Amino acid sequence: MRQEGVPFDPYSIDKSPCQLFLFGSDKLGYDILSMTLVGGKISLIIGPIVIVIAFLVGILLGGISGYYGGGVDTFIQRVIEIFMAMPRLALLLALSLILSANKLYGMATFWGIAGILSLVSWAPIARVIRGQVLALRESEFISAAKAVGSGDLRIIFKHVLPNIMSYLVVAATLTVPNLIILESTLSFLRLGIRAPLTSWGVLMQEAWFTSVIQNYPWFLIPGIFIVLSVLAFNFMGDALRDAVDPFTVTGVKEVT
Numbered sequence: 001m002r003q004e005g006v007p008f009d010p011y012s013i014d015k016s017p018c019q020l021f022l023f024g025s026d027k028l029g030y031d032i033l034s035m036t037l038v039g040g041k042i043s044l045i046i047g048p049i050v051i052v053i054a055f056l057v058g059i060l061l062g063g064i065s066g067y068y069g070g071g072v073d074t075f076i077q078r079v080i081e082i083f084m085a086m087p088r089l090a091l092l093l094a095l096s097l098i099l100s101a102n103k104l105y106g107m108a109t110f111w112g113i114a115g116i117l118s119l120v121s122w123a124p125i126a127r128v129i130r131g132q133v134l135a136l137r138e139s140e141f142i143s144a145a146k147a148v149g150s151g152d153l154r155i156i157f158k159h160v161l162p163n164i165m166s167y168l169v170v171a172a173t174l175t176v177p178n179l180i181i182l183e184s185t186l187s188f189l190r191l192g193i194r195a196p197l198t199s200w201g202v203l204m205q206e207a208w209f210t211s212v213i214q215n216y217p218w219f220l221i222p223g224i225f226i227v228l229s230v231l232a233f234n235f236m237g238d239a240l241r242d243a244v245d246p247f248t249v250t251g252v253k254e255v256t
Contacts, residue, residue, distance in 0.1 A: 058124075099191070
């Protein structure tokens with residue numbers, strides 16, 4: 001019971017350790033369930049952040065390239081081809097190694113990994129956006145908008161973007177699983193998220209050796225969450241693709 005006049009100390013209520021570990025504990029005695037829930041915040045939030053950055057760059061450059069064409073299109077396409085010609089995995093590992101060599105910790109590591117994933121993800125998006133904008137540019141409603149004196153910005157924001165929004169939603173949903181796997185792989189290889197932050201890939205470091213898995217199989221539980229998350233986003237992406245384009249069957253448009 002707290003005495004009158006004594007300041008309240010929330011840290012002095014109960015410091016006895018918990019004796020129930022539903023998912024077991026790691027080598028230091030930390031609850032794997034709690035760490036999995038905390039690590040899920042990093043593994044799940046990094047995907048939307050990378051999508052926002054990569055899609056903004058891809059929409060901007062791909063839209064400009066497809067809408068204006070000419071020399072602008074040629075220059076932007078050469079830049080995109082340079083990024084797409086680079087081995088993605090090798091570039092990702094090299095940049096992550098440089099980041100880990102700088103001894104960054106905490107949120108600096110998080111934003112560094114987000115920037116690296118965005119750097120290797122924007123080029124394919126820009127290429128697809130360019131193709132869609134290039135096709136829309138020749139449409140009759142775009143020609144009609146130009147005929148009535150609409151400016152480029154009005155045409156882009158009122159006519160072009162709404163017609164590619166369905167693709168962006170589906171592409172974003174299908175890109176998240178790939179980003180979750182990439183972040184988990186980098187963190188597992190000790191090239192990604194580091195202490196004091198944690199993620200599912202960091203927790204999987206405990207299962208580095210086969211002998212550890214044989215003796216402590218519950219160290220693989222974070223990997224189960226990775227698989228379930230990837231499957232969930234893939235199913236949602238497939239459902240959105242079917243809802244947006246109901247004439248698509250197994251990825252091939254029906255010809256009537």
